[in-house]
Amino acid sequence: xxxxxxxxxxxxxxxxxxxxxxxxxxxxxxxxxxxxxxxxxxxxxxxxxxxxxxxxxxxxxxxxxxxxxxxxxxxxxxxxxxxxxxxxxxxxxxxxxxxxxxxxxxxxxxxxxxxxxxxxxxxxxxxxxxxxxxxxxxxxxxxxxxxxxxxxxxxxxxxxxxxxxxxxxxxxxxxxxxxxxxxxxxxxxxxxxxxxxxxxxxxxxxxxxxxxxxxxxxxxxxxxxxxxxxxxxxxxxxxxxxxxxxxxxxxxxxxxxxxxxxxxxxxxxxxxxxxxxxxxxxxxxxxxxxxxxxxxxxxxxxxxxxxxxxxxxxxxxxxxxxxxxxxxxxxxxxxxxxxxxxxxxxxxxxxxxxxxxxxxxxxxxxxxxxxxxxxxxxxxxxxxxxxxxxxxxxxxxxxxxxxxxxxxxxxxxxxxxxxxxxxxxxxxxxxxxxxxxxxxxxxxxxxxxxxxxxxxxxxxxxxxxxxxxxxxxxxxxxxx
Ligand SMILES: NC(=O)c1ccc[n+]([C@@H]2O[C@H](COP(=O)([O-])OP(=O)(O)OC[C@H]3O[C@@H](n4cnc5c(N)ncnc54)[C@H](O)[C@@H]3O)[C@@H](O)[C@H]2O)c1
Ligand SMILES: O=c1ccn([C@@H]2O[C@H](COP(=O)(O)OP(=O)(O)O[C@H]3O[C@H](CO)[C@@H](O)[C@H](O)[C@H]3O)[C@@H](O)[C@H]2O)c(=O)[nH]1
Numbered sequence: 001x002x003x004x005x006x007x008x009x010x011x012x013x014x015x016x017x018x019x020x021x022x023x024x025x026x027x028x029x030x031x032x033x034x035x036x037x038x039x040x041x042x043x044x045x046x047x048x049x050x051x052x053x054x055x056x057x058x059x060x061x062x063x064x065x066x067x068x069x070x071x072x073x074x075x076x077x078x079x080x081x082x083x084x085x086x087x088x089x090x091x092x093x094x095x096x097x098x099x100x101x102x103x104x105x106x107x108x109x110x111x112x113x114x115x116x117x118x119x120x121x122x123x124x125x126x127x128x129x130x131x132x133x134x135x136x137x138x139x140x141x142x143x144x145x146x147x148x149x150x151x152x153x154x155x156x157x158x159x160x161x162x163x164x165x166x167x168x169x170x171x172x173x174x175x176x177x178x179x180x181x182x183x184x185x186x187x188x189x190x191x192x193x194x195x196x197x198x199x200x201x202x203x204x205x206x207x208x209x210x211x212x213x214x215x216x217x218x219x220x221x222x223x224x225x226x227x228x229x230x231x232x233x234x235x236x237x238x239x240x241x242x243x244x245x246x247x248x249x250x251x252x253x254x255x256x257x258x259x260x261x262x263x264x265x266x267x268x269x270x271x272x273x274x275x276x277x278x279x280x281x282x283x284x285x286x287x288x289x290x291x292x293x294x295x296x297x298x299x300x301x302x303x304x305x306x307x308x309x310x311x312x313x314x315x316x317x318x319x320x321x322x323x324x325x326x327x328x329x330x331x332x333x334x335x336x337x338x339x340x341x342x343x344x345x346x347x348x349x350x351x352x353x354x355x356x357x358x359x360x361x362x363x364x365x366x367x368x369x370x371x372x373x374x375x376x377x378x379x380x381x382x383x384x385x386x387x388x389x390x391x392x393x394x395x396x397x398x399x400x401x402x403x404x405x406x407x408x409x410x411x412x413x414x415x416x417x418x419x420x421x422x423x424x425x426x427x428x429x430x431x432x433x434x435x436x437x438x439x440x441x442x443x444x445x446x447x448x449x450x451x452x453x454x455x456x457x458x459x460x461x462x463x464x465x466x467x468x469x470x471x472x473x474x475x476x477x478x479x480x
Contacts, residue, residue, distance in 0.1 A: 002027045004194075005079035007109050009033035009042055009068060011049055011164070011271075011340065012126060012157050013085035018057045019168040021066035023198040028065050030079070032072040042068035050339040050366050053165035073116040080119075081191070083155075084109050085126040090275050099282040101130050101275070110137050114144035122187045125154045128216050128272065130279055134177075134209045151187040153178045154209050156216035161270065162337030174204045177212025184209075217280045221296055224273040226261045228302035234264035234466030235309065244466025245448065264466040266349065266419065266446030267306040269334030271342035274300055307345050310417075311352030313463050314444050316476045318415060322358035326438075328409040331420025331447075332364035332372055339366035345446070346419040347375050350400075353417075360400045363409040365422060369402035376400060407432065415442035421449050434458045440472075 006017045009031045021029040033039050041048030043062075047055060058066070069075055076082055086105040091097050106127060113123060123141065125134060134152045141150040154177035159167040174195045178184040188206050195204055207215070234244040244264040252259035268274075277296050284293035315322050334344035341347070350360055354376070362372055376397055403409050406424065410416055410433050418425055426449050434441050443455055445464040455462045461472045 002081070002194075003079045004029045004081045004083065005075040006031045006083040006085055006126070007033075007072065007076065007113075008083075008085035008087070008105075008127070009035070009038050009048075010085065010087065011051075011161060012159065013083070014042060014047070014049060015051055015054055015057075015159065015164040015168060016085070016126065016157060017083070018054065018061060018066060019165065020194065021061040021064075022057050024194060025065055027194065028067075029061075030067040030069055030075040032069050032075050034070070034072060036070050039068050039070050050337075051161065051164045052337055057165060073112065076113055077116045077118060079121060081122045081124060081194075082113055083124045083126045084113075085157075087271075088127045088129055088275075089271075090278055096282055099278045099285075101128075101279045101282075103129070103133065103136075106133070106137070107140065110140040111144060113150070114141050114146075117145065117148045117150070120149040121151075122190060123150050123152050124191065125152065125213070126157055128156060128220075128276055128279075129154075129213060130283055131210055131213045131217070133213060149183070151178070151183050152209070153184075153187055153191055154212035155191060156212060158216075158219065161340055162335055169198070171199060171203065174199050175207065175212050175215060176204065177207045177209040180208060217276050217283075220272055220276040221280055221299065223261055224268055224277055224303070225296075225299045227263075227265065227268045227273075228299045228306075230262050230264045231267065231306045231465075232302050234306075237264075237466040238469055241468050243468060247466075264448065265306075265345075266310045266465060267303045267345040269342070269344040269346075271340065274303070274343050304348075307348040308352065310345075310444065310446055310465070311349055311356075313473070313476075314349075314353065314415060314417060314442075315356050317442060317444075317461065317463060317473055322353055322356045322415070325358055325414040326412055327353055327358045327360055328406075328413040328416045329360055329362040330364075330406055330409060330416060330418045330425050331422050332362055332367045332375075333420050333422075336420055336422045339364075339368075339371075341367055341371055341375050344375070344419070349417060349419060349446070350376055354397070354399055358399065361409045361411075361413060362400065362402050363404065363406050364420060365424065372402050373397065373400070407436065411436045412438060413441075414438045415444060417444045417446060418449055419446050421447040425449050430455055430460070431458055434460060 004027055006013045013031050017029045017031045038048050086109050088101045091100045091102040134154055138152050156175055176188050176191050178188040192204050230248055233247055237244040248262040251257050252262050277300055281293045281296050332346045333339055333341055406428055441460050443460045443462045448464055452462050452464050452467055461470050463473055
């Protein structure tokens, strides 16, 4: 029986391996992690991550051909194929701090693989890594091996959180990069045969190592660039009276542009887009391409601008101060259907409002109070490191309360900020919300989920990204 071991039981390692186990009953899959808390979660009824459909997949295979373990070395030693899906956050200190990918976790995994292996292995880069990482990893493996051979492949993951299972079941493509040597080509075929159990052959793209590594960074850069482009348009829509949803629809019908990923928002979040673009920028700079680096940097600048523009709209609309005012924050996750808060725009918006001394009442159906408190206390980039390497939960911030119901959050609030597009926020009884709030009652919709006309009829003053402005907001500066 072929044995797969995946190092890293996170948002990628867990779901990806669960789907491989489901689709390949003849393969034994073990996911290992240094965090016993995470592994215990994967072995319990409360999985450590929330992802629609994941529970069912795990329940079908766990204990049969899918295992979760902290015995990292044992399972790596026994495996034929080792996936490495550890985190690759942005460096927080030293050379390239704030830009380059931190490969500490990757390097220690590679050294351990070399150290414990007694049989030949295919080592698969699943994490998103800088171009040429495979070469560095190959060096570590070959210089530290004990008579065994390693063949390295790049197999970047394209799943999006919230739709991970659907994306894994039916991917747009699977990308496998390898060396153009007989050993490299043989390894590509072995991994292709795994995916071929459920992915049509024409969707499995095989390339050289460097193309696969760069394609992952390029895909995320292109996706994020689309969001910054539509967000830049949203500012112009507000200034001119155009409606960004109408503009998105109009341009999206051009088959060369396409309709997806054109929703204006308070900004993109998530663990990948910013990190991977910063990494791309760093690689461009290191390769003497400052113009290319500056081009991609702009995508992040517009994203930061969108978040600060939103905070300024809130403060300037509410008589230029939110000091001591209660603001309800609906949604904290970086998108719906996940409890993940890494780089969520809600953090920057909350910090901006706290800076103006607002009192915040936060509700998200999937994010815990502990996580929110940590996120609001931590420095940028620190939160991308694994939980067990983060400082213990700080004492809660006095101006923040976390509640477990949207109506509780909005009670007596002066304003409501919608930060995540959870379906339940579309279905709230906004008359009830209005009745329980201070007047004038403001709604700032960072995700374009509410029906602006209906809310204005109820009596709310409404700001919705990229939509024609409420008469109240017309002469107020977008950026204070
Ligand atoms: N989250 C996503 O949606 C997504 C999608 C595609 C690609 N990626 C990429 O995949 C990689 C993993 O992302 P993630 O979101 O799953 O991260 P994550 O933080 O959820 O999981 C990584 C896990 O690796 C473990 N780990 C770190 N070093 C280890 C070691 N030496 N031995 C054993 N375990 C170790 C950590 O404890 C952690 O549980 C990143 O490179 C990311 O950019 C993420
Ligand atoms: O039209 C849109 C689409 C998305 N977003 C925001 O963009 C962020 C990222 O969303 P999404 O891409 O759906 O989620 P991720 O899980 O971050 O997935 C991205 O990052 C992963 C990690 O690399 C890749 O594997 C995926 O292909 C890529 O979509 C979120 O804050 C969304 O709210 C918008 O504001 N407008």
